[in-house]
Amino acid sequence: MADPVPEPVIGIIGGSGVYDIEGLEEAEWREVRTPWGLPSGELLFGRLSGVRVVFLPRHDRGHRLSPTDLPYRANIDALKRSGCTEIISLSAVGSLRAELPPGSFVIVDQFIDRTFARQKSFFGAGCVAHVSMADPVCRRLGDALEQACRDLGLPHRRGGTYLAMEGPQFSTRAESELYRAWGCDVVGMTNMPEAKLAREAELCYATVAMVTDYDCWHPEHDHVTVELVVKVLFENAAKARALVARVVPALGERRTLCHAGCHTALENAIVTAPEKRDPSLVARLDAVAGRVLGLEARGEA
Numbered sequence: 001m002a003d004p005v006p007e008p009v010i011g012i013i014g015g016s017g018v019y020d021i022e023g024l025e026e027a028e029w030r031e032v033r034t035p036w037g038l039p040s041g042e043l044l045f046g047r048l049s050g051v052r053v054v055f056l057p058r059h060d061r062g063h064r065l066s067p068t069d070l071p072y073r074a075n076i077d078a079l080k081r082s083g084c085t086e087i088i089s090l091s092a093v094g095s096l097r098a099e100l101p102p103g104s105f106v107i108v109d110q111f112i113d114r115t116f117a118r119q120k121s122f123f124g125a126g127c128v129a130h131v132s133m134a135d136p137v138c139r140r141l142g143d144a145l146e147q148a149c150r151d152l153g154l155p156h157r158r159g160g161t162y163l164a165m166e167g168p169q170f171s172t173r174a175e176s177e178l179y180r181a182w183g184c185d186v187v188g189m190t191n192m193p194e195a196k197l198a199r200e201a202e203l204c205y206a207t208v209a210m211v212t213d214y215d216c217w218h219p220e221h222d223h224v225t226v227e228l229v230v231k232v233l234f235e236n237a238a239k240a241r242a243l244v245a246r247v248v249p250a251l252g253e254r255r256t257l258c259h260a261g262c263h264t265a266l267e268n269a270i271v272t273a274p275e276k277r278d279p280s281l282v283a284r285l286d287a288v289a290g291r292v293l294g295l296e297a298r299g300e301a
């Protein structure tokens with residue numbers, strides 16, 4: 001029997017400066033527990049134009065958590081457990097290209113992961129899986145975001161490579177130049193392993209990288225500071241809110257599984273023989289991989 005098509009529920013991860021979503025109907029903040037610990041903070045449940053939305057402020061309200069300390073696995077599990085089928089990540093980034101000035105939005109399509117102090121997989125000893133990351137961003141979500149940017153006349157670019165660095169310190173000038181030489185377009189500290197975990201959890205994922213600064217490579221611009229990032233972010237916030245309000249109803253129209261394959265990413269990805277699987281790890285995978293492991297998720301939805 002074909003898999004049932006889950007109702008579109010749009011997860012939104014808000015980055016620096018985006019700690020709330022205004023105008024949600026039936027809005028309610030709720031704690032969601034996961035087998036990977038607590039997520040960054042409470043999640044905001046509600047509806048936009050009738051479409052279910054679950055919002056998670058990545059660093060928690062009040063920006064309590066640094067990029068290294070974020071509970072990446074709990075965040076993605078909590079969104080999946082809450083019924084989310086797709087995730088839009090809103091992220092502040094530094095620009096590595098002169099033609100991407102502060103205020104531009106980049107719908108990135110590739111990542112380079114230079115982080116090193118984070119848990120990067122739900123799987124491991126006792127249940128090993130290898131998913132494809134060749135195309136880490138859902139092109140269907142990318143299409144919808146691009147269309148919404150166009151409709152709203154927002155300065156945007158479709159496509160670009162996001163360099164994920166460990167932080168929390170900003171880059172040295174030599175690192176910034178290295179990332180430019182590698183062909184990267186923007187730099188941030190949070191989208192990895194977020195994108196990898198979303199893929200493992202069979203969730204569509206796309207990032208709107210909102211440029212706040214020119215990092216430290218540009219000879220004619222001040223190097224990045226938190227003050228600069230926050231100032232531009234507040235200018236970007238209204239645009240981000242309008243973008244979300246525009247894209248959510250469009251995403252709510254999906255009536256089939258994602259045609260880009262995100263919802264079936266775990267098909268044939270688990271290599272551990274059934275009799276060699278660790279039952280305790282398998283139990284923790286109830287929400288993330290329950291579909292392929294034949295488990296019932298202890299849902300929140």
Ligand SMILES: CSC[C@H]1O[C@H](OP(=O)(O)O)[C@H](O)[C@@H]1O
Nearest residue numbers: 015016067091092188189190229
């Ligand atoms: C406050 S500037 C650095 C901070 O901003 C970005 O976070 P997010 O992706 O959550 O918007 C960047 O990755 C750093 O974590």
Ligand SMILES: Nc1ncnc2[nH]cnc12
Nearest residue numbers: 092093094187188215224
């Ligand atoms: N220049 C930069 N480097 C890393 N993360 C950022 N977030 C915003 N600006 C950034």
